[in-house]
Amino acid sequence: MAHLLRSRPLRCLYWVQPYIGVGPQNQAEMVARAVQKRLGEIELLVLMGGRSAPFHSDNVEWIQLAPLRLHPLEFRLIDEQGDTPSQETLEARVQICQEALKRFNPDVVMMHNFMTKPNSHAPSQDEVSLLIDFARRKGIPVVSSVMDCFQGFEDIPESVLDRYLNDALNQVDQFFVRGSDKELLWKSCSTWKGYPKRFTFVGYPTPEHGSKEVAREDRIVVSGGGSELAHLFFTAAIQAANSAEGRFKDSHWNFLIGPNYPGDVDSLIGLAGGNDRITFHSLSSRREYLDLLSRARVSLSECGQNTFVDLELSRVPAVVVPYEGGGRFQEQLYRAQYLSTSGRGSMVRERDLAPELLLQAMVSAEDAVTRSLSLTLGGAEQIVTELLGFKVKG
Numbered sequence: 001m002a003h004l005l006r007s008r009p010l011r012c013l014y015w016v017q018p019y020i021g022v023g024p025q026n027q028a029e030m031v032a033r034a035v036q037k038r039l040g041e042i043e044l045l046v047l048m049g050g051r052s053a054p055f056h057s058d059n060v061e062w063i064q065l066a067p068l069r070l071h072p073l074e075f076r077l078i079d080e081q082g083d084t085p086s087q088e089t090l091e092a093r094v095q096i097c098q099e100a101l102k103r104f105n106p107d108v109v110m111m112h113n114f115m116t117k118p119n120s121h122a123p124s125q126d127e128v129s130l131l132i133d134f135a136r137r138k139g140i141p142v143v144s145s146v147m148d149c150f151q152g153f154e155d156i157p158e159s160v161l162d163r164y165l166n167d168a169l170n171q172v173d174q175f176f177v178r179g180s181d182k183e184l185l186w187k188s189c190s191t192w193k194g195y196p197k198r199f200t201f202v203g204y205p206t207p208e209h210g211s212k213e214v215a216r217e218d219r220i221v222v223s224g225g226g227s228e229l230a231h232l233f234f235t236a237a238i239q240a241a242n243s244a245e246g247r248f249k250d251s252h253w254n255f256l257i258g259p260n261y262p263g264d265v266d267s268l269i270g271l272a273g274g275n276d277r278i279t280f281h282s283l284s285s286r287r288e289y290l291d292l293l294s295r296a297r298v299s300l301s302e303c304g305q306n307t308f309v310d311l312e313l314s315r316v317p318a319v320v321v322p323y324e325g326g327g328r329f330q331e332q333l334y335r336a337q338y339l340s341t342s343g344r345g346s347m348v349r350e351r352d353l354a355p356e357l358l359l360q361a362m363v364s365a366e367d368a369v370t371r372s373l374s375l376t377l378g379g380a381e382q383i384v385t386e387l388l389g390f391k392v393k394g
Helices: 023-036 087-104 122-138 158-171 182-188 190-194 229-243 265-272 286-295 305-314 331-341 355-367 379-387
Strands: 010-016 042-049 060-065 108-112 142-146 174-177 199-201 219-223 252-257 278-282 298-301 318-320 345-347
Touching (some): 010 023, 023 305, 023 379, 122 142, 158 190, 219 229, 219 286, 286 305, 298 305, 318 331, 345 355
Parallel strands (some): 010 042, 174 199, 318 345
8 A cells, every 4th residue: 555645643443352372462562563663654552452561652552451361162251360251341341442442533443353263253242343333433444454364164154154254344344464375365265265355465473583593402392372282282292202212312392381371280290200301481472482493403383373473484393283173273274284285394183193193293394394485574564554555534
């Protein structure tokens, strides 16, 4: 989009609700930092359910909504204590959104991952409806920043899918796809291919990270997400570390525990059985994760969008175990298949997870030529560029 002459900075309200993991929070911060560099051109108000503001800026404001997430096994909405949120909590969130809209009076409303999967924000429907209704009354655009592939559309009857897509296209004016490969998106929902003008491929948002090459260490980095797969994955990887022979017999295994890990860390420590080649580490930031990956011999991980990009940035030999939720989710599987068929790493399916298969995959990943996936990066900056193509309202 071409930049427009304007009498004041464009105002964008950005709604972010992380349901599983911290990926949405990390990506929101990257977009906010890209906005921070465009002082005088754009102002951003972030409504985010989750952690508090990561930084402050003259043109970026953060408003924290009461944290909500999905239960990792039952997929019902819960609060920080793991309880069903009270009606008062939900109403308070809506009230905060109402007050923010009135005070900030945005020129564009952007929602994170809205329409990435069927009923993607049903748990927060009152907030979503409020944002969309405001935009329609004011005559301002609604955009959605979505992942590189959709999920959950595979088994939907065609008649239901048509109604859903019609609703989506009526609610969202433009989709900013945080990805670069169109076929990856179309594979996940081929029907969307009929609306190419509604999708702008902005590339993958990337954190600031030095490109200087560092020496690899004899270290295996194992990281899991916030789903129910994480505990099973860590368990299989610990068993692999305890039974490793041959080339990985003396390797150090570093298990990175994220803030939303749903399992019992003490049970993992017990399973390690005092093996001094196994250590557990609480991960504090994505930058720390990238630094560890850049020095690792092999990475074992799931295949969420941020991890997918971090594997590309670090060039580490990769084994990915995509989270599929017992067949309920395909998003990570699409990404893992793309990585594997590109010769960039090895994949072990969730249903096949076993220590011996992880060790075999590690050998294959290390023996393969570490290729680049040729991903388009800089997605956060491109999102800001696209936003600046919209008009100031009044």
